[in-house]
Amino acid sequence: MFERAILHLDLDAFFVSVECLRNSSLSGIPLIIGGRGQRSVVASCSYEARRYGVHSAMPLQMALRLCPDAVVVHGDMDVYSRYSKLVTEIIASEAPAYEKASIDEFYLDLSGMDRYLGCWKWSGELRQKIIRESGLPISFGLSVNKLVSKVGTGEAKPNGAKMIVKGSEKHFLAPLSVKKLPAVGDATYKKLSFMGVRTVDTLSKIPPALLQREFGKQGLSLWNKANAIDESPVTPYSERKSLSTERTFQIDTTDVDWLKDSLAAMVTKLAYDLRRSGKLTSCVTVKLRYADFNTFSRQQLIPYTANDLELIRCARSLFDRLYERRQLVRLVGVKFSHLVEGSPQLDLFQDTLSDNRLLRVMDQVRDRFGNTALTRASLLDGDN
Amino acid sequence: MKFSVSSSELLKQLQVAGGAISNNPVLPILEDFLFKIQNNILTIIATDMESTIVKRIDVTSDENGSIAVPGKILLDTLKALPQQPITFSINPETKAIEITSAYGKYKLSGEDGDDFPDISHPDFEDDIKFSSEILLNGINHTLFATSNDELRLAMNGVFFKVEKNNLTLVATDAHKLVKCSFSNVESKNRASFILPKKSLNLLKSALSADEPVQMMVNETNAFFSFNNTTLICRLIDARYPDYNAVIPLNNPNLLVVPRQDFLSSLKRISIYAGKAFNKVTLSLVDSSLTLSSKDLDFSNEAIEQMPCEYTGDPMDIAFNVKFLIEMLSVLDCKEVQLKLATSTRAGILVPGEQDESEDTLMLLMPVMLETY
Numbered sequence: 001m002f003e004r005a006i007l008h009l010d011l012d013a014f015f016v017s018v019e020c021l022r023n024s025s026l027s028g029i030p031l032i033i034g035g036r037g038q039r040s041v042v043a044s045c046s047y048e049a050r051r052y053g054v055h056s057a058m059p060l061q062m063a064l065r066l067c068p069d070a071v072v073v074h075g076d077m078d079v080y081s082r083y084s085k086l087v088t089e090i091i092a093s094e095a096p097a098y099e100k101a102s103i104d105e106f107y108l109d110l111s112g113m114d115r116y117l118g119c120w121k122w123s124g125e126l127r128q129k130i131i132r133e134s135g136l137p138i139s140f141g142l143s144v145n146k147l148v149s150k151v152g153t154g155e156a157k158p159n160g161a162k163m164i165v166k167g168s169e170k171h172f173l174a175p176l177s178v179k180k181l182p183a184v185g186d187a188t189y190k191k192l193s194f195m196g197v198r199t200v201d202t203l204s205k206i207p208p209a210l211l212q213r214e215f216g217k218q219g220l221s222l223w224n225k226a227n228a229i230d231e232s233p234v235t236p237y238s239e240r241k242s243l244s245t246e247r248t249f250q251i252d253t254t255d256v257d258w259l260k261d262s263l264a265a266m267v268t269k270l271a272y273d274l275r276r277s278g279k280l281t282s283c284v285t286v287k288l289r290y291a292d293f294n295t296f297s298r299q300q301l302i303p304y305t306a307n308d309l310e311l312i313r314c315a316r317s318l319f320d321r322l323y324e325r326r327q328l329v330r331l332v333g334v335k336f337s338h339l340v341e342g343s344p345q346l347d348l349f350q351d352t353l354s355d356n357r358l359l360r361v362m363d364q365v366r367d368r369f370g371n372t373a374l375t376r377a378s379l380l381d382g383d384n
Numbered sequence: 385m386k387f388s389v390s391s392s393e394l395l396k397q398l399q400v401a402g403g404a405i406s407n408n409p410v411l412p413i414l415e416d417f418l419f420k421i422q423n424n425i426l427t428i429i430a431t432d433m434e435s436t437i438v439k440r441i442d443v444t445s446d447e448n449g450s451i452a453v454p455g456k457i458l459l460d461t462l463k464a465l466p467q468q469p470i471t472f473s474i475n476p477e478t479k480a481i482e483i484t485s486a487y488g489k490y491k492l493s494g495e496d497g498d499d500f501p502d503i504s505h506p507d508f509e510d511d512i513k514f515s516s517e518i519l520l521n522g523i524n525h526t527l528f529a530t531s532n533d534e535l536r537l538a539m540n541g542v543f544f545k546v547e548k549n550n551l552t553l554v555a556t557d558a559h560k561l562v563k564c565s566f567s568n569v570e571s572k573n574r575a576s577f578i579l580p581k582k583s584l585n586l587l588k589s590a591l592s593a594d595e596p597v598q599m600m601v602n603e604t605n606a607f608f609s610f611n612n613t614t615l616i617c618r619l620i621d622a623r624y625p626d627y628n629a630v631i632p633l634n635n636p637n638l639l640v641v642p643r644q645d646f647l648s649s650l651k652r653i654s655i656y657a658g659k660a661f662n663k664v665t666l667s668l669v670d671s672s673l674t675l676s677s678k679d680l681d682f683s684n685e686a687i688e689q690m691p692c693e694y695t696g697d698p699m700d701i702a703f704n705v706k707f708l709i710e711m712l713s714v715l716d717c718k719e720v721q722l723k724l725a726t727s728t729r730a731g732i733l734v735p736g737e738q739d740e741s742e743d744t745l746m747l748l749m750p751v752m753l754e755t756y
Contacts, residue, residue, distance in 0.1 A: 343754055346728065348747065
């Protein structure tokens, strides 16, 4: 029945399910997982809360206006990672090849298993096993490629399963809204709506050349998706391409020194992660969002390094070139990309021996007592 | 205004001067050569406001004057003409230029010579004299070591330091450093300045072997005069890093190897080095040098061993092989010495034998053996 069989597993409302597991009094009521601050967003919400129109990535304030009775829980990422790991272990013990696409999503390549085991039967058993052993509800979609399986999972939720057999992929996708396709975000959806394209069926009938003209490179992949074409393989291990972090401030600010210090603190933390993973970066990007949500970023290529001071120097100079509006700033972020493994070329004027030794000792202290155990005094701030 | 000149002689001078004309000039008139005629001497000036070349040749002319001639069209015309006398006649009112060759006439429109930006002149007569050999040698040894990092402006050029009868050139990109000193120079006062890379390249192509060079400096420019040429370079206004402080003094480990053998070995090894770092590891024990490199991404690996003279503790040190190759390539001596302290301190590369009047020292920072 299947030449290529791809299974997509997705834990239902993962953070919520974990919270309910830890505290059963939370189950069955509108529950929202979100951060602490004024400006935090909904990380996840229960199906009861979704009925009120709450969805993830919505500002918490707005969610509470929609659903005043909702209980807000401040999530604990460590606990979620632990549960995610538990599920990963169950899958790893059963599956021939799997890809962990995110904290609560997995792709499995079951090609060739159909004849002997029956993909559908095997998948159902795997799902039951995960539910039994972890206590978390999970849904799956089974089909011929990653795309159709993922959309299938979306249709199967909550706590269900769906199989789309070979040959029926297009029929399955056709009546769905284009919004259901992965990679169709708000902007693309809007543009497609303006073009009069609402269902996948319509999208699949548009000539690809037209889509390419309207959306560029992405247009072609959009057309492929609408036609249920997706050749991407299940990749069991993928190398990290970049490290990044960003911070939205409680209150918008124009305090440049303070902004630069928080940028430096982020760089310090990220550089530590970089060194711990044995990597060096050669491209630093700084991102800046003003109060009116206009977002700008700038990047610079540098010689390979993982040295705090060098990276801070670079991030600061990028920030100086980026901040030119004299407007309140809402968010700053930093990203390291072009990562490679290796050992750095030493600098004649900048890294002195004592600097490098200091860096190494600081890392050892952080290894033992945590990332926040030790930092430069210049980066300490009341608000860190 | 009218003047006659040999086409090939003019072309020769224009080709050198044309090096100063930039591809996208700040002012349209900078695409032109400025021709100034005074008492049967034609002065050709080309500039991009950073570096200026002034050339002088003899012509026969009827009166004095100046005109800016479009550079590209003039050069193309001269290139297409065989050697012969040609005549320029210029209408002072309309600035129209008419070139007459044995084959016919070519008309082009020039611009007013007075619109051409003024070039600066040295404001004092304190000069430094040396042979072009020294300058060519110094530029060849240092130019490759300059940096392209916009954040480190000073390192984008070569540092010149003049002391009594001594000239030192230094270039660095923070990973490698070259210092060349020459003692057979004639100078009285001290001076130090940074010359940009482009000017040095121009200087290199304008200089011919074995001619006396006269150098003058003021606050903003350096002036090089030789033969019938003057080259004026805007200086880089930045503080040069303290290079003497980074040259390690105590280097107990000494490696002596034949330069050519070392270079060929490194060239082979470099093929197998990882592209991001080009790291080659030198393992040194008594009278044996082992070179190795690895590219983990492709499982490529190379190892070679060569005889050498080594005195000191056995040690491993890694360098960027591209840098080492560059440095060894610009030297021309039979043997080189590599003086080392530890695997995290700069290695000093010096020629095995040097002229008494010359002192070349190259410094290379290692690549760390392990990660942070």
